[in-house]
Amino acid sequence: MENISSDFAVKVLQEDADRIKLLIRNQTNSLCISQCKAFEEVVDTQMYGFSRQVFFAEKVGILERGEGQRMLSELEAELNRLYTDLYETRQDLTDAGWEA
Template sequence: METVSSDFALKILNDDAERIKLLIRNQQNSLCISQCKAFEEVVDTQMYGFSRQVFFAERIGILEKGRGQQMLSDLEAELNGLYTEIYENQQEISEEE
């Protein structure tokens, strides 16, 4: 059985976090983010899956617990920032109309 380095596991987790961010960024020009429950559920599902990956990496010892929790917190904060930015942009457009 091959061993997995912490650096490799961290790279995989960071790649997955970036994929989730990209999912939201690609929808910025769409009203779907603020009005589509299905999109919200997709993001929630992706976040849940990511949290399970982090938990697994922590449990098998290839990721420090504090580091995994920080990754989740950072991702959630960034996603909240993206949601806020999109919401504010849509509010500005609505006010201009």
């Protein structure tokens, strides 16, 4: 078995994190997000899988704990921004007399 460098492991994890961020950013259809649980389930599954990868990388010593937590925090912040934007958009529509 070949040795895996920490730099390579971090690169792979970052690519996975970037893929999840892209998935989150591409959800511009607020109606789908608010009425369809599929998006939430997909993101939850992706986030859980990614957190397990980070945990494994930390456990075997190829990723520092702080770096893994930073990656997870960035993804959670991105998701929170999406939900905040959705909430604000729906509130603006409600305030304007539109049914959201």
